Amino acid sequence: MKKLFAAVLALLVVTSGAPAFAHAELTGASPKANVILKKAPQEIRLTFDDDLIPILESNQIAVTNSKNVRVDKNDSTVLGNQLRTSLKKLQPGKYQVTYRVLSADGHPIASKYSFTIKK
Numbered sequence: 001m002k003k004l005f006a007a008v009l010a011l012l013v014v015t016s017g018a019p020a021f022a023h024a025e026l027t028g029a030s031p032k033a034n035v036i037l038k039k040a041p042q043e044i045r046l047t048f049d050d051d052l053i054p055i056l057e058s059n060q061i062a063v064t065n066s067k068n069v070r071v072d073k074n075d076s077t078v079l080g081n082q083l084r085t086s087l088k089k090l091q092p093g094k095y096q097v098t099y100r101v102l103s104a105d106g107h108p109i110a111s112k113y114s115f116t117i118k119k
């Protein structure tokens with residue numbers, strides 16, 4: 001009986017120590033990473049495999065041009081597992097998308113990618 005109790009206790013410790021959920025991963029992006037576009041996009045839309053936690057400004061997309069000037073409208077909004085932001089009128093060139101989100105398991109995730117608008 002003592003042995004069984006110890007085994008149950010050990011199991012509880014192991015399961016509670018492991019994360020209940022894996023953190024959100026990017027499953028889709030519009031525009032996609034490294035694409036060369038003919039037309040300027042009007043927004044950035046990122047999709048994750050899990051919902052984001054919309055607390056204050058924990059979920060943000062920033063888009064910058066080759067001179068490191070922000071070209072997004074700084075209006076990032078969360079809708080379930082999606083994060084979107086509007087863009088100003090973009091000229092041909094290379095742009096960098098930087099994002100930071102708070103996934104459902106409480107972990108912040110940050111990454112970046114770029115896309116190009118053809119002349």
Ligand SMILES: [Cu+2]
Nearest residue numbers: 022023105107
């Ligand atoms: Cu996580």
